[in-house]
Amino acid sequence: MTTESTLDRLLCFALHSASRAFTNLYRPFLDEVGLTYPQYLVMLVLWERESLTVKELGSLLRLDSGTLSPLLKRLQTRGLLVRTRSETDERSVRVEVTDEGRALRQQARDIPQRMVSATGMDLGEVEQLRSTLENLTTTLNDAARRVTENRETKA
Amino acid sequence: MTTESTLDRLLCFALHSASRAFTNLYRPFLDEVGLTYPQYLVMLVLWERESLTVKELGSLLRLDSGTLSPLLKRLQTRGLLVRTRSETDERSVRVEVTDEGRALRQQARDIPQRMVSATGMDLGEVEQLRSTLENLTTTLNDAARRVTENRETKA
């Protein structure tokens, strides 16, 4: 079925493709609530945590301030959250969901189940794949950290 | 170990994280040959196929001309490939690897095996995961196509 090429043998390409396919499938659902996929991830965290720092958000999503700052600014412009510099430590900024942000949760309520059903997998399969990927991510991040540390030692 | 949050239960987030972790691990290796990850994918195809149209490249990588045109322009600027408009069908553009592009293949030769070893998985596991993801991608793309078609029918 698939043409046997170099690409088809690469795990990274399979991951990359699957990830983009997922995002594309989300798009029409997320368009309804006016969020991009990364913005949706931020809102998912805020719906559970109500309030946290940019730093905490970054470590949950594995994103740095270069990505988060403009993204959060856009969400604040839409009135879904508020950013206020902490009084106890003025280096950090606290992100808080607004009433408008909480209201959006209802509209987005059924997205996850619609997505799961679109995968055509049962919950057990989803969980197993998710777990495999989580382990892979940990392994890859550890490996990347080792490479980076080697570079710094050399330099 | 991992905080049990909404994010941690989402397959899409696990995919997204794993994909980014992979790209980050590739980065230092690809820096050595001066390529980004998507540029590397294009070169992998060209090293096997020598010559193909932008359209063909796009369907292999699942990328449209909006992504490929500027990317190919950058690779042409570096002298790794040449783009020439087809004489038989002047709508299409043929992409051909240059001698310089072929030379780069040697430098990039050992990247795949270095990456596999970094995953900490054996070849069987890699193959099994790759196959699962390929099926998932197909399912997701089919689902997305159905959603799109529904929209167009309504409109």
Add this chain to the structure above:
DNA sequence: CACCATTTAGTTGTGCACAACTTAATTGTG
């Protein structure tokens, strides 16, 4: 043959990911 629909690349604009950098606040050490 004429004309409309389709196809192929490319352009423009938005947003994300990331590197490299800046600014300001805090921490740790002598």
Add this chain to the structure above:
DNA sequence: CACAATTAAGTTGTGCACAACTAAATGGTG
């Protein structure tokens, strides 16, 4: 306490992904 190192957030610049669009060539139908 002074001051260097670290930390948190933000800014700037590059490249990718994608939507929406344009331009030009081709194909199909009456």
